[in-house]
Amino acid sequence: MSQPIEDEELPPVLKASVHDVRYFAALLRGVNFINRATITVTERGLTITVEEARTLLGTAFIFSDVFDEYCYRSENPPVVASQDSQDSEIVDNTAFEVPLNTLIECLNIFGTAGSTSANVTTSKFKKWKKAGDDSDNDDDGGRGRSAGGRGIDSYFGGGSEKRTGMRLTYAGAGYPLTLLLAEDATGPTTTCEITTFDPEPHLELDFDNSKMVLKIILKSSWLRDALSELDPSFDKLTFIGNPPPDAEATTSRQKQRPRDNEKPMLRIQAAGTFGSTEMDYPNDRDVLETFECTRSVRFSYRFAHISRALRALQSSTKTSLRIDEEGLLSLQFLMPSPKPKGAGGTSTDAFIEFRCLALDDEF
Amino acid sequence: MRFRASIENVPTFFKIIQSIEKLQKKCIIKFTETNMHIICNSDANEGGIQVWSQIKVESLFVGYRIQSNAANEITMAITSEALLGALKSASSSATSAYETEEVIMKLAKKNGQAVLTFEINGLTRVGRKVRVSHDVKIEVMRPADVARLSEPLCPEPDLHILLPPLQKLRTIVDRLRPMSDILAIRANNNGCLRLSINTESVKVDTEWKDCTNPKTQNIPEDPEDAPDPDQLFTVLVSLRSFLKFLNSHVVSTTTIACICQNHCMILYVYIGDVADAGGVLTFYIPAIIDDEF
Numbered sequence: 001m002s003q004p005i006e007d008e009e010l011p012p013v014l015k016a017s018v019h020d021v022r023y024f025a026a027l028l029r030g031v032n033f034i035n036r037a038t039i040t041v042t043e044r045g046l047t048i049t050v051e052e053a054r055t056l057l058g059t060a061f062i063f064s065d066v067f068d069e070y071c072y073r074s075e076n077p078p079v080v081a082s083q084d085s086q087d088s089e090i091v092d093n094t095a096f097e098v099p100l101n102t103l104i105e106c107l108n109i110f111g112t113a114g115s116t117s118a119n120v121t122t123s124k125f126k127k128w129k130k131a132g133d134d135s136d137n138d139d140d141g142g143r144g145r146s147a148g149g150r151g152i153d154s155y156f157g158g159g160s161e162k163r164t165g166m167r168l169t170y171a172g173a174g175y176p177l178t179l180l181l182a183e184d185a186t187g188p189t190t191t192c193e194i195t196t197f198d199p200e201p202h203l204e205l206d207f208d209n210s211k212m213v214l215k216i217i218l219k220s221s222w223l224r225d226a227l228s229e230l231d232p233s234f235d236k237l238t239f240i241g242n243p244p245p246d247a248e249a250t251t252s253r254q255k256q257r258p259r260d261n262e263k264p265m266l267r268i269q270a271a272g273t274f275g276s277t278e279m280d281y282p283n284d285r286d287v288l289e290t291f292e293c294t295r296s297v298r299f300s301y302r303f304a305h306i307s308r309a310l311r312a313l314q315s316s317t318k319t320s321l322r323i324d325e326e327g328l329l330s331l332q333f334l335m336p337s338p339k340p341k342g343a344g345g346t347s348t349d350a351f352i353e354f355r356c357l358a359l360d361d362e363f
Numbered sequence: 364m365r366f367r368a369s370i371e372n373v374p375t376f377f378k379i380i381q382s383i384e385k386l387q388k389k390c391i392i393k394f395t396e397t398n399m400h401i402i403c404n405s406d407a408n409e410g411g412i413q414v415w416s417q418i419k420v421e422s423l424f425v426g427y428r429i430q431s432n433a434a435n436e437i438t439m440a441i442t443s444e445a446l447l448g449a450l451k452s453a454s455s456s457a458t459s460a461y462e463t464e465e466v467i468m469k470l471a472k473k474n475g476q477a478v479l480t481f482e483i484n485g486l487t488r489v490g491r492k493v494r495v496s497h498d499v500k501i502e503v504m505r506p507a508d509v510a511r512l513s514e515p516l517c518p519e520p521d522l523h524i525l526l527p528p529l530q531k532l533r534t535i536v537d538r539l540r541p542m543s544d545i546l547a548i549r550a551n552n553n554g555c556l557r558l559s560i561n562t563e564s565v566k567v568d569t570e571w572k573d574c575t576n577p578k579t580q581n582i583p584e585d586p587e588d589a590p591d592p593d594q595l596f597t598v599l600v601s602l603r604s605f606l607k608f609l610n611s612h613v614v615s616t617t618t619i620a621c622i623c624q625n626h627c628m629i630l631y632v633y634i635g636d637v638a639d640a641g642g643v644l645t646f647y648i649p650a651i652i653d654d655e656f
Contacts, residue, residue: 102542102565109569111534176566186573188527190535193566 013094014041014170015071016064020163021181023338023350024066025113028104030312030335030352031058037100038199039177041170042093043072050100051202056305057355058312063348066337075172096170097197098177106192110183112164162187170196205355207322207330214241214297214323216266217290218281220333223321224313226268226279227306234272234303236359239323241266241297244283265291270303299327299358309333312352327358364431364503366394366470368424370453370481373466375614375634376423377450379416379644382611382632384443386414393438393509394429396420401644402512412604413647415514418634422641424468437470438509439501441479449481449497461485461493477503515647517629520621521596524550525575526630529612532558535569536606542567545651546602550622552576552592560602577619596622599651608646626650 018024027048031037034050045063052058064070074092107113167180176193230237242263266281266288281287309331313319316333323329331354370376379401383390386403393400403414420427431437452459453466467482478498485493526532535558539546543560550556554576559568611618611632621629630646 099564105538105541106565106567109535109538109567110531111538188535188569188571190567190569192568195564 010172011071011073012169012171013073013075014168015069016067016169017069017165017167018067019165020338021107021113021166022163023335024062024166025104025107026315027060027062027066027335027350027352028100028107030315030333031060032100032104032311033058033308035099035101036097036197037103038095038097038202040093040095040199041072045070048100049202052305052308054203055302055357056308057203057205058308058352059354060312060350060352062350065348066350094170094172095199096173096177097199098194102194103177103179106179106190106194107164107166107181109181109190109192110162110164110187112162112183173198205328205357207328207355208324211324211326212292212322213294213325214239214321215290215292216241216288216321218288218319218321220313220316220319222281222287223319224310227310227313229279230270230277230303230307231272231274232303232307233274234270234277236271236300237303237306238269238271238298238300239266239321239329240264240269241293241323243293243295244291263296265293272303297323299323299329301329301356301358305356309354312354316352329356329358330354331356364437364470366429366431366437368420368427368429368468370423370450370466370468371425372423373450373454373463375641377447377454378614379418379634379642380443380447380450382614382644383414384447385610386412386607388442388444389440390414390443391438391440391504391512393436395436396429399423399642404512411649412601412607413515414644415647416642416644418642422635433506433509436509438504438506439477439479440504441499441501445497445499446479449499452495452497453481453483455485461487461495471498473498477501515627517627517647518623520629521624522550522552522622523577523579524554524556524620524622525577526556526618526620527571527574529609529615529618529632533606533609533612536602536609539567540602540606544602545599545653546605547597547599548605548620548622548628549595549597550574550620551595552590555593555595556620557595596624598622598624598626598628599653600628600648601651604648608648611644611646614644623650625652 031048031050034052036050038049040047040049043064045061045066048060048062050058064072072094075094076092104113162183164181164183169178169180171178174196176195179190179192179194181190181192182188242265244265245263264280265283268279268281270277283291312333312335315335317336318334320332321329322332333352333354335350335352337349383401383403387405389405391400391402391404393402397420399418399420401414401416401418403412429435429437453463455461455463463483463485465484467480467484469480469482471478471480477500479501481497481499483493483495483497485495487493536546539558539560542565543562545560547559547561548557549559554572554574556571556574557568560566608630614634615632616635617633619631619633621631623629627650628648630648632644632646633640634643635641
């Protein structure tokens with residue numbers, strides 16, 4: 001119980017390092033739609049939270065095993081009562097705000113933090129890349145492009161390409177977030193000190209599973225393809241879900257009228273000034289891996305908000321879409337870790353969650 | 364006034380103009396018997412960046428002939444974009460429809476307008492001859508105006524250092540652009556170079572430790588007078604100006620940076636090997652005086 005007396009001797013609140021920042025940068029980019037982000041540090045890892053228009057909440061959950069080294073020292077006074085220990089595990093965290101854009105730019109200072117999608121998607125999934133996404137890598141042309149085709153290399157940690165390694169420290173409230181970045185021992189080193197701010201309270205959107213009316217798990221590419229088809233001029237996006245008809249009823253009905261299904265299981269409807277569009281998902285296990293719907297559901301959201309999720313969708317493999325009875329939408333994207341599964345043992349994939357309130361006008 | 368030359372090294376000429384073109388719409392080219400000087404000295408340039416370059420005639424041209432009343436020198440103001448366009452169609456590339464055989468550049472007068480004519484003779488893939496001709500409007504400058512052009516005066520630099528590959532510098536400075544307008548460049552005589560920005564929201568500092576300090580002629584007489592090699596010299600410049608200079612990465616092989624503390628930064632971009640340099644582009648970037656940095 002010997003407490004260090006001098007402040008300088010205290011280890012920093014957070015110390016983390018990683019030899020390749022691409023996965024970390026990809027996770028940050030997934031929620032990079034509002035510049036000011038709250039970083040919450042706990043024993044288990046980091047959560048990065050951004051909020052838009054008091055309606056949309058984006059959170060990236062980055063577990064400590066994403067980093068090669070991760071060390072958190074609580075600033076909060078140790079909890080005395082043992083009964084509260086379970087509570088304190090939840091409470092015990094340190095939060096601060098940083099400009100997210102600046103953090104991402106700093107990570108990519110050598111141009112080797114890569115663009116998001118190709119680096120983390122496994123080759124099983126179709127590459128989906130918009131021209132604009134590559135802009136980060138335009139300068140070093142060939143390097144960025146070949147990163148896309150790496151595939152197996154990232155699993156063996158091989159390849160001659162340079163990666164940016166990072167050491168991150170946060171000394172505590174009032175101190176900047178310090179990043180030390182380098183490509184290799186002979187190259188330059190970059191030190192970044194990013195000013196931190198006291199965290200502002202965020203919107204609380206709790207998703208109550210007991211009030212859930214719709215739950216879908218599907219491959220991210222199915223949702224990504226649907227959303228990226230939609231023109232930015234649309235302003236409203238509606239999710240329509242209906243309970244699946246009985247098994248026998250389905251088969252008999254589909255035989256008779258396979259095309260004319262009046263009650264779609266899942267329909268995405270977009271509407272804007274210049275028209276509207278509808279997309280139906282088939283009742284097929286290959287498409288909708290899980291489909292639970294307790295009653296007919298129809299909720300609308302601002303399209304601009306939903307499309308914020310596209311960047312995270314691009315590098316994710318699986319999506320869970322849930323809606324509760326008040327229309328609160330929860331989208332969770334699984335972000336596959338580039339680390340080999342076997343060697344790390346208990347490597348947990350990070351994920352990004354978006355929560356969005358429904359528009360009021362429709363019920 | 365006569366001027367005629369065949370451009371032998373189109374790619375290099377193209378790259379030089381490419382790095383100039385981003386800087387200034389109109390540039391001044393002065394042809395002398397031995398050199399071609401490209402000058403960008405407009406006050407309108409953001410941050411006041413200037414270029415004074417000197418390229419040996421034999422590194423770009425053959426059959427070079429020049430005659431004028433002003434000591435066989437011709438100085439012209441030319442639109443860099445138009446010049447770049449002419450050189451682009453003169454350079455053979457995988458996509459062009461013909462293989463360039465010869466490019467003649469000459470001074471001419473068409474409809475009372477002085478032009479620089481580029482006659483490109485090429486050969487298509489099936490062996491047919493092609494002639495492409497570009498006329499780039501120019502203004503020939505009077506000797507009195509030419510005499511008024513003067514290179515900026517700078518004190519003896521505090522420090523000389525060889526820069527890392529400009530391509531790499533550009534990647535880094537590009538990332539810094541959204542964060543700051545001012546870039547601090549620090550270096551010492553011990554091979555250390557640092558690029559830093561310092562704003563309210565972020566401080567970024569990139570350091571190279573293994574740069575080379577080229578030997579300069581003026582060796583201090585007394586070794587005790589020799590400055591501390593670890594002393595850092597600093598100059599603050601406009602980040603955008605520095606990025607414009609970095610556009611010359613297309614042509615550079617070796618670049619020497621000189622810091623005149625609190626005055627300016629001078630950058631010598633060598634075209635070809637330093638030992639056998641075909642020319643050098645000299646960039647002057649004035650310092651920003653900012654006490655708060």
